[in-house]
Structure formats: structure tokens, C-alpha cells
Amino acid sequence: MIQPITQINNYKYKSYLSFKNNQQNVDNNLSILNSINEHFKKQEAQNDKRNKILLGAAFSTACFATALLIPVTSNAIVNYDMALAKKKSPKLQKAILEFTSLANDIKIPTLENCKSLNTNLKDFLQHQLNYNRADSGLLKEVGAPEVTNRLLLYGSPGTGKSFFAKIYAKTLNAEYMEVKHSDFNSEWAGKGTDNLKRIFESIIKTAQENPQKRYVVTFNEIDTIVQPIEKMTEHTGGSYFMTKLEHRSAFLNYMDELSTKTPNVIVVGTTNLSPKNNALDGAAMSRFKNIKEVPLPDKDCLYEALKTNLKNIKNSDAFFQANESNLKELAKEMESKQYSFRNLENVVETSKNYYLEDKLKDKSKVFKFEYLQKAKDNISITDGELRTK
Numbered sequence: 202m203i204q205p206i207t208q209i210n211n212y213k214y215k216s217y218l219s220f221k222n223n224q225q226n227v228d229n230n231l232s233i234l235n236s237i238n239e240h241f242k243k244q245e246a247q248n249d250k251r252n253k254i255l256l257g258a259a260f261s262t263a264c265f266a267t268a269l270l271i272p273v274t275s276n277a278i279v280n281y282d283m284a285l286a287k288k289k290s291p292k293l294q295k296a297i298l299e300f301t302s303l304a305n306d307i308k309i310p311t312l313e314n315c316k317s318l319n320t321n322l323k324d325f326l327q328h329q330l331n332y333n334r335a336d337s338g339l340l341k342e343v344g345a346p347e348v349t350n351r352l353l354l355y356g357s358p359g360t361g362k363s364f365f366a367k368i369y370a371k372t373l374n375a376e377y378m379e380v381k382h383s384d385f386n387s388e389w390a391g392k393g394t395d396n397l398k399r400i401f402e403s404i405i406k407t408a409q410e411n412p413q414k415r416y417v418v419t420f421n422e423i424d425t426i427v428q429p430i431e432k433m434t435e436h437t438g439g440s441y442f443m444t445k446l447e448h449r450s451a452f453l454n455y456m457d458e459l460s461t462k463t464p465n466v467i468v469v470g471t472t473n474l475s476p477k478n479n480a481l482d483g484a485a486m487s488r489f490k491n492i493k494e495v496p497l498p499d500k501d502c503l504y505e506a507l508k509t510n511l512k513n514i515k516n517s518d519a520f521f522q523a524n525e526s527n528l529k530e531l532a533k534e535m536e537s538k539q540y541s542f543r544n545l546e547n548v549v550e551t552s553k554n555y556y557l558e559d560k561l562k563d564k565s566k567v568f569k570f571e572y573l574q575k576a577k578d579n580i581s582i583t584d585g586e587l588r589t590k
Contacts, residue, residue: 299378301376301377303370310371349490354495357496359544360495377418379418381421382421397455404459423471428445429483497540507545531573549576553572
């Protein structure tokens with residue numbers, strides 16, 4: 202039956218109105234989501250854990266409720282997805298990190314010229330050098346030992362774990378990358394895991410394109426990624442637990458991929474937690490072939506570190522020669538008070554400020570040991586003493 206033209210036009214007009222209403226609903230709902238998101242970001246800056254949890258729950262509820270209001274039509278769904286795609290997480294866009302060379306960084310020593318490195322780490326690094334310097338014929342004669350390209354460093358803050366990773370990279374003439382939790386974490390559900398995957402994919406791509414090069418990747422505070430599942434279930438729940446579980450899963454899977462696809466990539470993990478007593482995830486620990494403690498420095502390391510941190514002062518050689526015994530005694534005292542390298546650096550920088558004050562008054566002043574002594578006396582308690590039971 203042929204319909205009247207007016208009836209056809211009415212049908213088209215009603216369809217048009219339905220589409221416009223759907224479109225208007227989508228726009229309104231997106232506006233609601235954007236307003237909630239902006240409010241959440243402002244509240245997050247206050248760093249109040251309780252408020253963040255409550256707002257996160259409110260945000261999730263509002264998103265669910267808003268989704269129910271969106272008309273389920275093909276046009277509405279397409280427009281909604283396109284609008285969300287345009288609004289990308291800022292952290293997603295900066296998740297790709299790059300390798301850098303440390304060859305020209307004068308602040309980073311190598312094994313040959315670093316005297317403040319503890320014996321355990323020095324021996325480990327020497328084994329790496331021996332392997333890299335040997336030709337294929339010699340390696341075959343000794344049974345083709347495998348090079349260790351997975352290293353976990355744990356110990357108190359300020360003991361030089363991250364610094365050693367840089368020494369490691371520079372000594373091996375490897376390019377270096379440092380990954381922190383903030384480099385991939387995101388307030389958007391699932392985006393943190395995507396960011397972590399992108400970082401790993403970038404590492405694999407770079408290493409495969411340059412198989413003749415070596416690369417060192419340090420995951421700082423790796424405990425933020427590989428918490429034991431038992432501990433996560435005790436202290437977390439809901440979406441936070443799922444996010445941590447996803448991070449852990451992605452990390453473990455890509456660690457296996459690196460082993461097979463990129464043998465020229467060395468992974469170093471650092472943490473303040475001891476891997477003993479299930480403090481770190483067992484599955485992750487099994488992927489690290491060497492787990493080494495980085496203890497607080499002894500008096501010999503502290504003495505060498507004092508000289509290294511003071512060498513840029515004018516006439517430093519004359520100062521070292523005149524105060525060798527004083528510096529050794531100071532290093533011994535620092536050892537007894539359980540100084541970390543960070544504590545030592547604080548003392549040195551404070552002593553330089555005392556020197557600057559006197560220099561402004563009298564330009565003929567030279568650096569004196571009493572500046573170090575005065576700076577040391579201002580530290581009433583050290584990082585090491587804070588951990589003494």
C-alpha cells in the first residue's frame with residue numbers, strides 16, 4: 202500500500218526528533234562526566250586519602266548511573282565513544298620513556314674510578330665486565346656461562362641503589378632508562394596498565410632495532426608494582442586491588458618477553474623492602490637471577506664519598522692533603538651513626554653553605570674542616586638510626 206506523502210514526512214520528522222534527543226542526552230551526559238572528573242582532580246590535589254576514596258566511589262557510581270541514561274542507539278553509542286576517545290589521559294601521552302647515554306655524565310663514575318662502591322656490588326659488576334670482554338671462543342672453552350641480566354637491589358633509603366644502576370650502565374657502556382611508578386600510573390581505570398605495556402613495548406622495539414647495543418632499565422621502588430597478592434587482599438580492595446593485580450600481571454609477562462626477545466636488555470629493580478618473609482611477590486622474585494642487599498656504607502666508602510663530593514671546591518687537593526686524618530675520623534664517626542650516602546651529601550652541601558657565608562664576608566677565606574664538623578653536628582639522627590630496633 203502506498204503511504205501518503207504527509208505520513209512519510211511525519212515519520213521522518215519523528216525520527217529526526219528522536220535522533221536529536223539522543224544526541225542532546227549524550228552531550229548532557231558527557232558534560233556531567235567532565236564536571237565530575239574536574240571535581241575529582243581538584244580534590245585529589247589535597248592528598249586526602251579518605252576524600253579520594255569517597256570521591257572515587259561517587260565518580261564510579263555517577264558514571265554507571267549516567268550510562269543508564271544514554272539511549273542505546275547506534276548513533277548515540279558511536280558519538281559517545283568518539284567523545285571519550287578525544288579525551289585522553291595526560292599521563293598516557295607521556296608514558297613513552299627514552300633511553301639516554303651516561304657516557305658524558307661526569308657525575309656518574311664507572312667501576313674503575315668509583316672507590317665508594319661496596320665489595321659485594323663491585324664483584325658482581327666485575328663478573329659482568331669479564332663476560333662482556335671475553336670473545337665467543339673463550340666463552341665456549343669455559344662452558345658458555347650465562348650473563349646475569351636481572352638484578353634486584355634492596356636496602357635502606359640513601360644507600361645508592363639507583364646510583365649503582367647508573368654506574369652499572371656506564372661501566373657496560375649501556376644506554377639507560379629509569380621507570381618510576383608515577384611514569385605509568387593513571388587515575389583512569391586500565392590506563393596505568395596500558396601505559397606500562399607501552400613502556401615495555403618501546404623498550405623491546407628499541408632493543409630489537411639495535412641488537413649490538415646494551416640497555417639498562419631500572420624500575421625504581423619496584424614494590425609498587427610487585428606487591429604480594431596476599432598483602433594486597435589484606436589492605437586493599439575493589440578497583441585499587443584490580444589495578445595492582447593488572448600492573449603485576451603485565452610486569453611479569455613482559456619480564457618473560459624481555460628474556461626471549463631482547464637479551465641485550467638488563468633489568469634492575471630497586472626497593473627499600475627486603476624480599477624476605479614474603480615482603481615482595483614471589484613470582485617476581487623468581488625472575489631476578491641475582492638479589493643483592495645494598496647495605497649502609499662502611500667507613501672506607503664514606504671516606505671516598507666525602508672526597509668525591511668535595512672535589513669541586515677550589516684547592517680541594519690541598520684540603521685533602523691537610524685533612525686526610527680528619528676526614529677518615531669523620532668517616533668513621535659517620536659509620537658508627539649509620540650514615541647513608543644521602544646523609545653524607547646533606548652534610549657536605551650544608552658545609553658548602555657555611556663556606557659561602559664566610560666567603561661573602563671575606564673572599565680570601567678557604568674551605569676548612571670545621572665547616573664539615575659544624576654541618577655534621579646539625580644532624581641529630583640519620584636514616585640508619587631511624588631503622589635501628
